[in-house]
Amino acid sequence: MSQISNKEIEQTLRNSECLISSIEVAAAYERLAAQLNLHYAGLNPIVMVVMNGGLIPAGQLLTHLTFYHRMHYIHASRYRENEGTNELVWKFKPDVDISGEHVLLVDDIFDEGITLKAIVEELKKENPKSVDCCVLLNKVHDRKVEDFKVDFVGLDVDDRYVYGCGMDFHGYLRHLPGIYAIKEDKLP
Numbered sequence: 001m002s003q004i005s006n007k008e009i010e011q012t013l014r015n016s017e018c019l020i021s022s023i024e025v026a027a028a029y030e031r032l033a034a035q036l037n038l039h040y041a042g043l044n045p046i047v048m049v050v051m052n053g054g055l056i057p058a059g060q061l062l063t064h065l066t067f068y069h070r071m072h073y074i075h076a077s078r079y080r081e082n083e084g085t086n087e088l089v090w091k092f093k094p095d096v097d098i099s100g101e102h103v104l105l106v107d108d109i110f111d112e113g114i115t116l117k118a119i120v121e122e123l124k125k126e127n128p129k130s131v132d133c134c135v136l137l138n139k140v141h142d143r144k145v146e147d148f149k150v151d152f153v154g155l156d157v158d159d160r161y162v163y164g165c166g167m168d169f170h171g172y173l174r175h176l177p178g179i180y181a182i183k184e185d186k187l188p
């Protein structure tokens with residue numbers, strides 16, 4: 001992904017609004033962790049981070065987990081330079097034997113669901129004991145993939161391109177602790 005100047009990034013931030021504050025996000029991580037702690041108590045699962053977007057939500061969540069787990073990552077993407085395509089590009093398949101294991105996928109956002117559905121289908125070929133998905137955000141719209149649901153959702157978000165908490169604006173701003181979107185009247 002090519003570089004954007006600091007000026008352009010600052011302009012983007014000025015033209016944006018905060019949809020979900022860092023305080024609300026932090027509370028959502030705690031709620032999610034409480035649900036996961038109940039569900040996975042004693043199950044000793046593999047937590048699999050969906051890179052890149054899942055990195056920050058997973059990092060935040062993992063510090064609240066009380067069950068023993070191993071951590072791995074997977075990298076598959078259907079988006080290039082913020083343009084959606086339906087083709088999933090595998091960048092890194094898990095290098096761990098998941099047969100007979102409980103697997104928890106952690107990602108930032110369940111948008112159309114194409115990415116997580118394809119990852120779950122791929123992982124199920126390896127005969128895990130279970131595969132569940134945890135996302136910080138569910139984007140609310142009626143364009144979801146059929147026959148697929150995520151299991152643990154932190155917060156709903158409006159049907160807008162959002163960034164922060166792992167999600168990028170042209171590769172940048174994943175580190176912001178709240179959720180942001182460009183104001184409707186500033187969109188190109």
Ligand SMILES: O=P(O)(O)OC[C@H]1O[C@H](OP(=O)(O)OP(=O)(O)O)[C@H](O)[C@@H]1O
Pocket residue numbers: 050051052053054076077078079107108109110111112113114115116167168
């Ligand atoms: O539900 P979907 O419509 O499939 O979209 C959600 C996926 O898109 C984003 O990843 P992206 O492919 O942009 O890569 P990234 O994680 O590196 O940002 C996000 O992190 C999810 O994995």
Ligand code: HPA
Pocket residue numbers: 079109111160161162163167168
């Ligand atoms: O709204 C979004 N923001 C960032 N990345 C995404 N990937 C799918 N939807 C989004």
